[in-house]
Each structure stands twice: as structure tokens, then as C-alpha cells.
Amino acid sequence: MAIIVGIELLAFDLPVTAVVSVVIAMGLLNIATWWRLGRPKAVGHGEYLSHLLADIAGLTLLFYFSGGSTNPFITYYLVPVTIAAATLPWRHAWIIAACAMGGYSFLMFDYHPIPQLGHISSEGPLSLHILGMWLNFGLSAGLVTFFIYKMAHALRSRDKALSRTREAALRNEQVLAVATQAAGTAHELGTPLSTMAVLLKEMQADAAKGSALEEDIALLRQQVDICKSRLQHLVTNADRRRMAEPEVLDAEVWLAGVVQRWLVIRPDVSHRFDVAERRGRPWLAVDATLDQALTNLLNNAADANPEHIAIRLDWQDESVIIDIRDHGPGVAMSIADQLGDTFVSTKSKGMGIGLFLTHATINRFGGGVSLYNHPEGGTLTEVTLPRCSAPS
Numbered sequence: 001m002a003i004i005v006g007i008e009l010l011a012f013d014l015p016v017t018a019v020v021s022v023v024i025a026m027g028l029l030n031i032a033t034w035w036r037l038g039r040p041k042a043v044g045h046g047e048y049l050s051h052l053l054a055d056i057a058g059l060t061l062l063f064y065f066s067g068g069s070t071n072p073f074i075t076y077y078l079v080p081v082t083i084a085a086a087t088l089p090w091r092h093a094w095i096i097a098a099c100a101m102g103g104y105s106f107l108m109f110d111y112h113p114i115p116q117l118g119h120i121s122s123e124g125p126l127s128l129h130i131l132g133m134w135l136n137f138g139l140s141a142g143l144v145t146f147f148i149y150k151m152a153h154a155l156r157s158r159d160k161a162l163s164r165t166r167e168a169a170l171r172n173e174q175v176l177a178v179a180t181q182a183a184g185t186a187h188e189l190g191t192p193l194s195t196m197a198v199l200l201k202e203m204q205a206d207a208a209k210g211s212a213l214e215e216d217i218a219l220l221r222q223q224v225d226i227c228k229s230r231l232q233h234l235v236t237n238a239d240r241r242r243m244a245e246p247e248v249l250d251a252e253v254w255l256a257g258v259v260q261r262w263l264v265i266r267p268d269v270s271h272r273f274d275v276a277e278r279r280g281r282p283w284l285a286v287d288a289t290l291d292q293a294l295t296n297l298l299n300n301a302a303d304a305n306p307e308h309i310a311i312r313l314d315w316q317d318e319s320v321i322i323d324i325r326d327h328g329p330g331v332a333m334s335i336a337d338q339l340g341d342t343f344v345s346t347k348s349k350g351m352g353i354g355l356f357l358t359h360a361t362i363n364r365f366g367g368g369v370s371l372y373n374h375p376e377g378g379t380l381t382e383v384t385l386p387r388c389s390a391p392s
Contacts, residue, residue, distance in 0.1 A: 060103040068111020085148035251282035282315035304328025
């Protein structure tokens with residue numbers, strides 16, 4: 001419309017064929033873009049950058065044939081610059097700004113002049129007015145690129161932080177609900193366990209010495225005693241002040257102790273415990289909840305297949321890695337990403353609470369849990385925890 005007004009009403013001397021050709025080419029580019037946006041593939045930053053560069057090239061050609069830097073619409077270059085600053089990464093935004101500035105600089109020296117737009121030949125191609133417009137554009141492009149990008153980046157970062165906060169709050173609510181229920185259940189279990197212990201003691205006294213029945217009753221008493229000990233341990237460690245101050249221990253010593261206590265609960269498993277040969281010692285901040293979290297993962301491996309469970313301890317400069325590999329059926333990929341985020345279980349009768357609490361506990365220590373299907377079969381559970389300095 002501006003070109004038609006300039007030619008028909010203002011009698012501009014424009015190369016009509018060239019100008020119309022550029023306009024048609026840019027229109028075809030927009031049609032191709034509309035078609036592209038209907039495809040399922042997402043638009044990447046590189047493709048977006050290419051499109052904006054094509055826009056700048058088209059604008060440069062239009063301005064070249066319509067007065068160059070004397071064209072009052074020359075500051076339209078700021079439109080792609082602003083779009084790039086608000087949507088593209090830092091480097092891409094500055095590429096667009098530099099190209100726009102380069103096109104403006106080129107149009108100060110080489111363009112098709114239009115007398116009606118104020119080309120002043122007596123002052124040469126760089127009149128004070130044109131030079132001031134160029135400096136103003138450079139300053140505006142730089143400020144727009146810097147501040148718009150910073151604002152957009154801050155908004156994106158805030159949205160991500162709010163999303164993480166909402167997820168953490170939801171998880172904390174679920175953990176609190178489970179903890180409240182667990183506290184009530186622990187209190188209620190005390191009486192039946194005491195009754196079972198008394199009855200098993202009487203049954204053991206009545207059983208024949210050395211018989212298989214006596215051995216089974218002894219095993220049951222041992223399991224009941226473990227349950228009572230765990231409940232007492234749970235009550236003891238409920239003190240918030242103790243929970244707030246984890247103890248720094250040697251990771252190998254701590255992990256070996258957890259495995260030994262787990263073997264008492266699961267005498268049916270066979271395992272191998274390996275420690276990487278590295279310099280220095282791995283130190284971890286641990287408490288009773290971390291013991292329980294790792295025990296849950298070991299129990300999951302034993303439930304999948306109690307034979308040949310491989311446990312390996314490794315460490316790097318800033319992290320300690322614990323790998324647990326079983327030879328079970330593996331984890332379905334359809335639920336692998338959901339494990340630990342909600343009550344999803346890999347067991348037919350499981351509720352998923354164990355994995356949920358395990359993830360919550362390890363995340364509280366600044367670590368993470370990942371489950372993979374091992375290439376040779378089974379599941380590989382990788383626990384990563386931050387490495388601590390040796391206690392003074």
C-alpha cells in the first residue's frame with residue numbers, strides 16, 4: 001500500500017518491477033511459512049533464525065529500491081530485532097541485530113535515490129540528519145536486543161522456577177500425608193507385634209528341640225524382632241532436630257552396613273558388592289531416611305529377581321554413584337519416566353509408595369535416582385548423591 005501511494009499520489013521514481021518482485025518473493029515466503037507451521041515437526045532456533053534473516057534481506061532490498069537510509073520506514077528493521085531478542089537465544093539475537101545494523105549501514109552509501117525523501121546532494125551521502133538516524137538506530141537496536149532478551153529470559157526462568165516450586169510443594173504434601181499415615185500405622189502395629197512375640201516364644205518352648213518347626217519359629221521371632229526394632233528406630237529418629245543434622249560417613253562403610261542389614265531382612269538373595277578403585281575416600285551426609293530409601297531400592301531389585309544382584313559403589317569429584325543391577329524383567333518404558341514422581345509401581349500388587357518416598361528422600365539430599373533397562377537384561381538403578389568433605 002505504501003508503494004502504491006508513493007507511485008500514484010506522490011510520483012515517486014521507483015523501479016516498479018524490482019520492488020514488486022521483492023514484495024511477491026516475501027509473500028511467497030510467508031505462504032511457505034504458513035504451510036511449514038502446519039507440519040508436526042517443531043520449529044528450531046536455527047530455522048527461526050533463517051526466517052528472520054530472510055526478512056531482513058527482503059527489507060534491505062525494498063529499502064534499496066526506495067531511498068535507502070533516507071526512507072522514513074528504515075527503522076522497521078527494529079521489528080525483526082525485537083522479535084529475535086524476545087524469542088531466540090542470546091547469540092541468535094545478536095546475529096539478527098548485527099545483520100540489521102549491517103543492512104542499514106549499507107543503505108547509507110548505496111541505494112536508489114528518491115528526491116521527495118530528502119536526499120541532500122550538497123552535503124554528500126552522509127548528511128548530519130542521516131548520520132544521526134544511523135546512530136539512533138544502532139543505539140536502539142543494541143538496547144532492544146539487550147533488555148528485551150534479559151526480560152524474556154527472566155520471565156522464562158521465573159516460569160520454570162514456579163513450575164519446580166509447584167511440583168515440590170505437591171510432592172511435599174504427598175510425603176506429609178504418607179508420613180502422617182505411617183506414624184499412625186507404626187503406633188498401631190506395636191500391640192500385634194508384641195502379641196506375636198509372646199505367642200512365638202510359647203510355641204518355641206513347646207516345639208521339639210532341633211526340629212524344622214523350631215527353626216521356622218526362630219526365624220519368625222527374628223523377623224518380628226526386626227519389625228519391632230524398626231518401629232522403635234522410626235520413633236527415635238522422628239526428632240526433627242536430629243533429622244536436620246545428617247551425619248557425614250564414609251560411603252563404603254555406610255553402604256556395607258545398609259547391605260548387611262538388608263541381608264538380614266532378605267536372607268533369600270545372593271549378591272555381589274564391588275567398590276571402585278579410586279584415590280581418596282567418598283564421604284556422604286546420611287541419616288536414617290537415606291538408609292530406608294536405599295533399602296527400598298534393594299528390596300525392589302530382590303523382588304524382581306533375588307539371584308545375582310550386583311551392587312557397585314563409585315565416586316567422582318563432586319558425586320557418589322551407587323548402582324544396583326538385578327536380572328528381572330526390566331522396567332516398561334511407558335512408566336519409566338513416572339516412577340518416583342507419583343504412586344506408580346512396577347509390581348502387580350504394589351502401590352508405588354516405596355519408590356515415591358525413595359525419590360523424595362534422595363532429592364532432599366540433593367541427589368537423584370534413574371532407572372534403566374540393562375542391555376543384557378534386568379534393571380539398572382543408579383543413585384547419585386553429592387559428595388561431602390571429610391569430617392574434621
